Amino acid sequence: MTITINGIPNCDTVKKARKWLEAQGLDHTFRDFKKDAPSASEVGAWADAAGWEVLLNKRGTTFRKLDDADKADLTRDKAVALMVQHPSLIKRPVLEYANAETGRGLLVGFKEAEWKDELC
Secondary structure, rough: OOOEEEEEEOHHHHHHHHHHHHHHOOOOOEEOOOOOOOHHHHHHHHHHOOOOHHEOOOOOOHHOOHHHHOOOOOOOOHHHHHHOOOOEEEEOOOEEEOOOEEEEEEEEEHHHHHOOOOOO
């Protein structure tokens, strides 16, 4: 199985998710959004797989600091553009995985039970 966890290293949820992966003995690659921001096509694919409403983090300070015009009348395309411009708007972590049995998958946010079902 190949696993890539995307996020920001100082995010508490990302830290918790990475510790959980290590405790399960699951090797993974970490991608830091701050150093290697996702492309528009990547964010678009994640939005299509998980739903842009799931992927967009409306609870963080980055979203709260956006202009009211940016927050108004959100659509998939507008949300994707905002997430590309401000990677901190992407809910973390975003975990991509692939294996021979189940194919490819995507998990957004860390929910231990969901991750266990999908990865273990």
